[in-house]
Amino acid sequence: MDLFLKIILLIVSVVLTGSILLQSGNSAGLSGSIGGGAEQLFGKKKSQGYEAILSKISTAAAIVFILCSLVLVAFE
Structure with missing residues (x-):
């Protein structure tokens, strides 16, 4: 279970990083x-x-x- 959650966490972190980097940024400044x-x-x-x-x-x-x-921290 621990290994499965760590693999899911790794995959989700890569997907999260990629989806955030592909989004266009907001215009900054005045x-x-x-x-x-x-x-x-x-x-x-x-x-x-x-x-x-x-x-x-x-x-x-x-x-x-x-x-x-949270699940990984709770069950460690």
Whole structure:
């Protein structure tokens, strides 16, 4: 059981890292907040497409990662 959870934790950590690195970053700075706000208000919706899928994957992977970590710590 211990080995199985460690393997799952390894796989989930790789998936979590990859899904976070593939997501596009938020615009930073003053110009990004002005331009990004207008783009978000009038422009592309981030709730569709691959960014939504990556967001759901990273959320699910983070939940599984935390649960596996807690179970491993509780049973050690």
